Amino acid sequence: MRAAVQHETGQDKLEVLDDVEAVGFGPGKVRIRIRATGLCHSDLSAMSGVLPQPAPFVPGHEGAGEILDVGDGVTGLAPGDRVLMCWLPACGSCPSCRRGQTHLCLAGFMSAGTPNFKRPGGDVFGFAGTGTFAEEVVVAANCAVPVPDDVPYDIAALIGCGVTTGLGAALNTAEVVAGSSVAVIGCGGVGISTIQGARASGAAQIVAVDPVAARREAALRFGATEAIAPDELGDAKQRITAGEGFDYVFEVVGKSATARTAYEATRRGGTLCIVGAGAMDDFFQVNMFELFFDEKRILPSLYGGGDVVRSYERAIALWRAGRIDLENLITHRVPLAGINDALEQMRTGTALRTCIEL
Ligand SMILES: [Zn+2]
Ligand SMILES: [Zn+2]
16 A cells, blocks of 8 residues: 655655555454544654654555444444544543543553554554554554444544644643633644634634745634734734733743743733643753743643543534534645645645545
């Protein structure tokens, strides 16, 4: 079957090959025919080496498709079922799961060091243990979450990562309250989802901050009350909050420099929510006086910071009710053969989300 493979970390192009085989099918596993997969910024970060990932590998972790086959012992799933991929499934029994923090479960993620594919040249890994830039994947059954028939594959795919991450930051982690002031730094697919979450929560002001004009224009369509370039943030803070700072600031870039900007834009006692996925050698600095005296809450948010299956259901409910727009989050569509165009659209900031149709 076909898959897009990165041979070595640091390469900026993928090779679409037709000699790849999904491996590991057996008890407790399912085989999925991927129908749609989103290109998430984390895929680029894994390709460049910002996020750790063994190579060669198939990127992609935001996918949806149909079940082809179920292994022994799998219950609740059958061939033909429509599912989205959860790249961080909860085991239900580890200490994190027992405390109710199922999004911190690492039981499923530990298998990310096992090859998911093979080809005549040898083993191939899947990004984050999935690898959805492929026609077929084999994953643990709890990575396959059924989706209702009225949710198209492309939208289901986005709910599998970017939408859940962005909405969850606003709704689960920061718990944005009605009437509050919000700034969102970084307005790609995840940042736009955070904006939609803040709007659904009833935030009074939602300021979108992004250097790319096309993203600022998009942010306004998705609920931002204004959209500004990064160098205008100081003025906006002065004008909107009388210099005090925003009640909530979301950093959706994953860099210490933007996190520091976000910290400074947060009011005393307000919430800085870190959503972007950053590098292990990039350090965020806060001095001990401001940390104590300003009492700003620094809340990181991983994969939406809550029970992911409940978060998926909530995203579907909000989308059905017309309270969030997911169709227009997909700005570009390409076949798997066009994967390198999709990477370029993401790097240049012209795409909110590119959907790869398989
Ligand atoms: Zn667990
Ligand atoms: Zn992602």
